[in-house]
Amino acid sequence: MTRSATLPEVSRAEGAAAPAGALGLRRAALLGATGYVGQEFLRLARAHSRIEIVALGVREGDGRTAPERFTSLDPAFSPAVCGMSELEGLVASGACDLVVACLPHGTWKEIQRRHPGLAAAPQTVDLSSDHRDGHGGFAYGLPEAFRTEIARSQRVANPGCYATAAALALIPAAEAGWLRGPVAVSALSGVSGAGRVPQLRTSFVEAEGGAWAYRAGTEHAHVAEIERTLARVSGVSPPIGFVPQVVPMARGILLTAFAPLKDSIAPAMARERYASRYVNEPFIRLLEDGRWPETRAVRGSNRCDLALTTLHDGRTLLVTAALDNLVKGAAGQAIQNLNLMNGWPETTGLAVDGAPW
Amino acid sequence: MTRSATLPEVSRAEGAAAPAGALGLRRAALLGATGYVGQEFLRLARAHSRIEIVALGVREGDGRTAPERFTSLDPAFSPAVCGMSELEGLVASGACDLVVACLPHGTWKEIQRRHPGLAAAPQTVDLSSDHRDGHGGFAYGLPEAFRTEIARSQRVANPGCYATAAALALIPAAEAGWLRGPVAVSALSGVSGAGRVPQLRTSFVEAEGGAWAYRAGTEHAHVAEIERTLARVSGVSPPIGFVPQVVPMARGILLTAFAPLKDSIAPAMARERYASRYVNEPFIRLLEDGRWPETRAVRGSNRCDLALTTLHDGRTLLVTAALDNLVKGAAGQAIQNLNLMNGWPETTGLAVDGAPW
Amino acid sequence: MTRSATLPEVSRAEGAAAPAGALGLRRAALLGATGYVGQEFLRLARAHSRIEIVALGVREGDGRTAPERFTSLDPAFSPAVCGMSELEGLVASGACDLVVACLPHGTWKEIQRRHPGLAAAPQTVDLSSDHRDGHGGFAYGLPEAFRTEIARSQRVANPGCYATAAALALIPAAEAGWLRGPVAVSALSGVSGAGRVPQLRTSFVEAEGGAWAYRAGTEHAHVAEIERTLARVSGVSPPIGFVPQVVPMARGILLTAFAPLKDSIAPAMARERYASRYVNEPFIRLLEDGRWPETRAVRGSNRCDLALTTLHDGRTLLVTAALDNLVKGAAGQAIQNLNLMNGWPETTGLAVDGAPW
């Protein structure tokens, strides 16, 4: 039995949507259930007391039921499998009041055009990158930085996994106005980050036993997302240099940031700053001095583990962060956002423990 | 949100221990929490509404708290870490009324001798092989075969992982009196089956990328355990030949049994027999014709997936089974047994869904 | 420096093709170089002193050179990349006198029809299953059983990986006339056995951390291939039951066979039979009593490791075999066959050592 830790009270803004129905249930349609993020959302939502998955959206139905599609799930779980027009009808009739989109980037626009009723659902969480720049009235769903805004919103754009890790690693330093010059970011991701469509590059024989870098530099869309977040919290962002790397594990991100500092900061002072910034955050854990993060410790959990120090007479900040790209980096953070949007306790349905193997 | 399937009503025998306390909580001491089975029990028990882990038993305390020992867990989870004498005191005072032992084989005897008060706890589940032959008044904890006996017992010996898979694969045929001559059993296990003590054999570099067989034949302790179970359910057991193999995955068992039959049985008839035998079992899934089990589908779940057919004009039964060696093969089955022993719904705290990656 | 072991003299039949050219070089065209078997043949042929890869055949050229296609290879290696008609020309002109085909099953027939000059090359080794039943005048390339026939042939059909392991495990018992009734065969294969075309089933995230069975029973084409070989060496084959399983490693096969015996055979007698049958085989290693095979020990090697005993009062023979599916199960055995066909020492260019990690 889990004894709930006393969590910080999350101030819920006036005007947030009242939880629907007598039991405060959200009846959700999930778009993109076959991808890794969609499957993880399904897994988490099924363990959540306030979310009921009423429909899975598919581009084209093939007559297969949900248990036939998802053989690892309990065969007793069998939501409707619907085309987009059918979903639009569910929303119109009130049978579905939440749309969660785990779709390839760019797909939402098309849905909005063809099925405006779907895009007009009472609540929407979009896990693609389509609304992360804030257009379309979507709040940016990083609770540790924008909790109040999220709690007031009915439309949330869920951050990318790399951007979540980088932002959590740098926000306390950015808010303190410590950062100077370019920040060097190196990040490892598990193979699920590359999506579920079969490719030679991510086939078992090609991916096992090796690591590779890709699209290194500044062009990656994640770079702009990280810089935007740092600018939002501190007015200005240093330029980011970014090297994403894929390593042979299914899930997890391990990120390292080296940030030149304006002034010399002692390691203990840097740690103190991070500790006080995150003291009330249920999903951030600061490791004690001398320990460094590992992805296994946060596997399946919505936690982000951080460790930091300063080097070179305190002129370089070194931060490392570990999170599960499918949980805190995607589906878990979506649940966290839904908890905020609906006024439910922020940790509802989310594991703090990791499942290391 | 999970909609509970309608589960078969589990008849609870008269005389089973009344759930302790007002809320029907069991306050458990866990021995052997650092091994893989112990860690899995910890994970499952923390998600169980009726079990509270009040103490972790250690041979020798080193002053480290639970969060320091188990870095993937929620730091807010911090049961007492106790030596054996201290645990004995907790039992004597009534602060602990359940002992779960995930210890190396043979350790329990020593505990019984030195700490008889511990061995006399109101309820005990022993996950070692020490009591699987039935001595000491322990029921054999395979619910699919011995549910009533377990529900009446306060002492249960949890089956081995290989034996669970083999028994579930063969019981319907054995009970039907179909089996003739030696049964050939080949089984793959994930590396966690070899325990957590560091060995060269199970180090990453030596275990990754390869598979190996070991102790093939009839001498393995699991062979006797399988034969004993088949004899219990059908009066007689065919001799078993067994080849355990370790493959580079953390968890899971995939077992194949070829059994010569007395009479020719058509594939559909064999499948029908299995379907009717297991129709009410919440944790057994029979795959449709043409599909064969995979360990990922049951990863983290308490389910055992089975598929079968007959070959050679119906004279050979071929059954394959997949389960998670740490869940249905160990800690999950222990929870299932505790549910039966305490009259709680049999599926409490146990996943039917697998977490395939 | 490797000190060559004294190898058994391989009797080379009269009439075998004289090694071509002054240096006895074979100038080979390789069809299907992009698959795993083709890549492995390339790797082995490049280390072979008598084989020169002069051309890689492709269905449709895209202008990319060999180094652009195979980025792990020495950029200095750059054979011609040719369409089929161009290859036919190379054969006609004598610039190429060996065709090695690592193509999908069924492709060779089409090539034969459209490019008969290619199919008429002086020597051909076909690694597909197209000619394994002996039609088209192809010898069956299992040297341990058909060495003389291979040495006399200019057309060899290379055996399948599963069939090689099963045949090597059972031939001594079959030749001795020991086998009775159905043989139960369970085999694990690395993921490269499923080919290189991207599929969801063999993508990293789906294949890592799990094992699965497929097409279990008697319908698998490999069953017929095994039965054919046993019938060839002993006049009759018992029926085979076969369960192929895929485990999360890139390469390797670990096979287990349980064979009912006509008479009771003591373990030592069975081992003695196998030892004397294989005493002169450079690529068969019989493990000492009590040790069981592992795939790592033969990784990258052309060796097959075997271990055996008898069970149930000597009435069941238990044999396990390990080989590398891409080497002894495919490209290495093709090299071994080419050595025989050309009168070169049988072990030329082939490793006996494994590269376990």
Place this chain on the structure above:
Amino acid sequence: MTRSATLPEVSRAEGAAAPAGALGLRRAALLGATGYVGQEFLRLARAHSRIEIVALGVREGDGRTAPERFTSLDPAFSPAVCGMSELEGLVASGACDLVVACLPHGTWKEIQRRHPGLAAAPQTVDLSSDHRDGHGGFAYGLPEAFRTEIARSQRVANPGCYATAAALALIPAAEAGWLRGPVAVSALSGVSGAGRVPQLRTSFVEAEGGAWAYRAGTEHAHVAEIERTLARVSGVSPPIGFVPQVVPMARGILLTAFAPLKDSIAPAMARERYASRYVNEPFIRLLEDGRWPETRAVRGSNRCDLALTTLHDGRTLLVTAALDNLVKGAAGQAIQNLNLMNGWPETTGLAVDGAPW
């Protein structure tokens, strides 16, 4: 058959030791054959035409022969297994004229004290870190920077794997005088980098499926080694910040360096500098623009693959490097050094091709 590329002529210094014996063979004793580096040296030396392994040194003999110790090797390979005093005798008698030490750091000193005759062998390559600071008259064995010095030496200290990757990534920029301020280095290593002694941390179940950082900062011994090399080639080194990370693969290093530059350098100019610096190096490959390294491409090879660009208006140099930690990072580089020390072609016995799976 491999067509040798025309390699740059390696100028061999006057006074280098004449190759021993009529055939120019070196008769080597290998200390530390049971570790991963030792095993890899064994594998490479057996494929080398000029090196014969005559003895394996062990701390204490247990009567087991070499084939009994190394079950993946050809059983016909059976060098003497000797204690240190016995080895000393082999050196004194001239039966062994090369000592290769793959020992834990610090062990050599003890050997030198107790068995001075061993330390006085005609040639020595030490793969530990004991002599990397240049004391004891050992040349630093990084051929791409110190080729002439190595070719003149009879005592070579082989560089560490991380230091080799970092030095090769930064030498062209350092020699050009481009570097300013602290360099941020992040590096991934396969698990074999942690050694072969069983530890919980590197056991399969704990290491599979996760990545972890350790000893991040400036204290790691590798930091000093990298700074020393950069100072040697350019007179001064910028401070290095270093984050080593272990990822779930057996071998390979993937390293990323971000280096602030004194002046703005265009990407093409930076690439040109690297291309001309390494044009004659047989084991350095510069990837074309837009491609980034992967460890698989160099698996088993002595190659180091590099890719680079500049960011932030040319003020940050970004370089990534991939090599096999056991080959170019250890045993292969030792062979390369031995080739130089003995006047053999520098690439003798070393693969340029990688074996990606």
